[in-house]
Amino acid sequence: MGKNERLLADEDDAFATAARVKYYNIVIDSGQGAEITDVDGNAYIDLLASASATNTGHSHPHVVQAIQDQAAKLIQYTPAYFANTNGAELAPRLTALAPISGPTELAWGNSGSDANDAIIKFARAYTGRQYIVSFTGAYHGSTYGSLSLSAVSLNMSRKIAPLLPGIVKVPFPDPWQRLAGESEDAFVDRMFKAFTLPFETYLPAEEVAAVVIEPIQGDGGIIKAPDRYLRQVVDFAHDHGILFAIDEVNQGMGRTGKWWSIQNFPGLEPDLMSVGKSLASGLPLSAVIGRQEIMESLGAPAHVFTTAGNPVTAAAAMATIDVIEQEHLLDQSRILGEKAKAFFEAEQQKYPFIGDVRMYGLDGGIDIVDPETNAPDPVATTKLIYRVFELGAIIISLRGNVLRFQPPLVITEEQLNKAFVILAQAFSELAAGQLKLPANADQIGW
Template sequence: MSNKEILESEQQYYAQADRIKYFDIVIKSGKGAILTDEDDHQYIDLLSSASATNTGHSHPHVVKAIQDQAAKLIQYTPAYFANEPEAKLTPRLAKLAPIEGDVRVAYGNSGSDANDAIIKFARAYTKRQYIVSFTGAYHGSTYGSISTSGVSLNMTRKIGPLLPGVVKVPFPSPWYRLKGETDDEFSDRMFEAFKLPFETYLPADETALIEIEAIQGDGGFLKAPERYLNKVYDFAKENGIMFAVDEVNQGLGRSGTMWSIDHFPHIHPDMIAVGKSIASGLPLSAVLGRAEVMDALAAPGNVYTTAGNPVTTASANATLDVIESENLVARSAKLGAQAKEFFAKMKGKFNFIGDVRIFGLNGGIDIVDPETGKADNQAATKLITRIFELGALMITVRGNILRFQPPLVIKEAELQQAFQILEQAMQELNDGKIADPTTKMGW
């Protein structure tokens, strides 16, 4: 069946809340960084299934691990009994954790429930209720994680009341920076904004958790200033507040380091949430945390029937094998430097490119109105539509920000081909050769 035929059948029954509108294609297969749709069109993947396939599509080592395990045992709930792949994975993850002291691992099915679990563990350990998160955050779609998110009104509209006790503070996004403000001045001013709730209505001694994406993903690929995040971390430590980092989008080599928090050597979080690429896209997540924090919650306080099942944990072990054997963390940093150079060149060439933020094979490129400097959602939609027509798959976040996250295994020749496609589309936009979009796309 064709893309059109499959979609016409599906859309009669598919809930609109479950898919953000982009292109009318049906993905049939993938290999490495190349995707094929049901019409046999091929695309260079610059999205990695929302950063869930860092090891690329259908990596042979991962595929074999899944197949071998499925032939032995697909599922028996780890809520009651261990299985060999899970028992092997657990110490591997604990040893990789950017956490001081003994580490415990708790499994889930998605990044959303991992972030929910962090709330539970923090409240259980501290015996406090309040949770602090940041504007622009995307932590997931379960009730706890959607309550701590702050990136789309459709994640709060019509579904309240949300989880009580959640307070949001402003993330130090670059568009909040004042003209002429130094890095230190910006960090200090944003830290004062962070402290304001604690000085007016939020008791620090009743606050259980501060959770942050050290590099926001869907919020626009924004790295928190180091001085700012160090101050927030120190505040948490001084007040007995758990400090957690959401690594679901940015972990496992995505930002050119194993974890995004590795960009901040002063910080050793109490817990991190891991998901997406941990099992090369299979439904698995984990919370890695300090032993005394994780041991504060007893079973069945964080039990899921399929979490940590044999097939997903076999895939995760194989995924870690690939990350290690193919040096994907270093590769992300190396190819990310090439991407940073390319997008800086494009910024110098085209006046509709605003800020460029690249961290490893990962980043956001702002598309703006050259006259006002403000976000230009229509131009960004034109760009991704033309990029798609030319054979690469790219989307936007926040309406006007190009999302750049190719698989970490992308071949250099494929990356250079993607750059050629991007430059051609940008040149055509610059020359007024791309028609206005016919449908609204994106968040």
């Protein structure tokens, strides 16, 4: 038995099933750039970037140095009562990057989940309204508020009701909703009609505080909302005094080749937004950012946390922004994203089991389908991701049949090419009928 298996066996009796989505039986020990190594010394090209939480890669020297320097000075003094140097410098730097015109403020949190809880708090406080509209396929987090907004897994709501009241969900315009032969315009019109239906039948618009959306859904399958659809949603919201709020936890911090995914929709601005994951290169730091008048609608202590925005995480975030800017990672994401798109589209031409290919910078969702029916094929997907793992790369599935392609933005072209060789081999072996399900296939994935 290797060290991976021993550690996992030791952990098993003390670790709750609900706290991890299972994929591979490894214990990650170290990482550098776009490579991770398990406790048995096996190295993998990382195509997941810790769920898009390490966009600057693993143990980036500049981020490590910032953490070490700050830890030697002061690890923690609660920002709930007093400012700290790094947090005070980070706040104006981050609000200046936000895609929001006019005076903008933020409040710190520890995770994307509580940042999305904050959207609910501030939206309700500012508008005096109770209802929040969110979308099917959304993943906003695991605290009660963010979980109530989410709609990507039944296990997120099974056995723990009642969830937060006042949440109304509408269909997200994803590829699975499109009918055979349906034009883009007809699809958008139909999806927008589904969005407005609650407002026409049971949901008074004047009682709705906010619409919350991932402009590009993450765990829902890496899916960009159609431009015209999102513009119609924003116009409808603002016409009715409803705030437009976005979740940038997964898709922000350069992931799509822009600072924020909403910038893939020119001219659209949020009233509120949540940020987390890669904000501090994976350290526990999040923020809710919004227009000043909205952020001033609550008084302390409506949104304070003992450790949120502490000196070490703020130092890491300052260094993270440095790296993204100085190493031109937005450009890197766009350039290598085009290379990745070309690779997957070339493979799509070879294999009918590769369905839709969606790439937005180094941010991809690749559907694996039954060639006969074009229906999602989770069995083939599990075979593929496990074979990729065996060959030396880490990639996972979403929605059962979507390959999640989100490598660190610092991945080198050489590493990317190695990943393509691995993926191409797995595709070829699947086509030849050479792949089998792992023994624990029924436990793998969402």
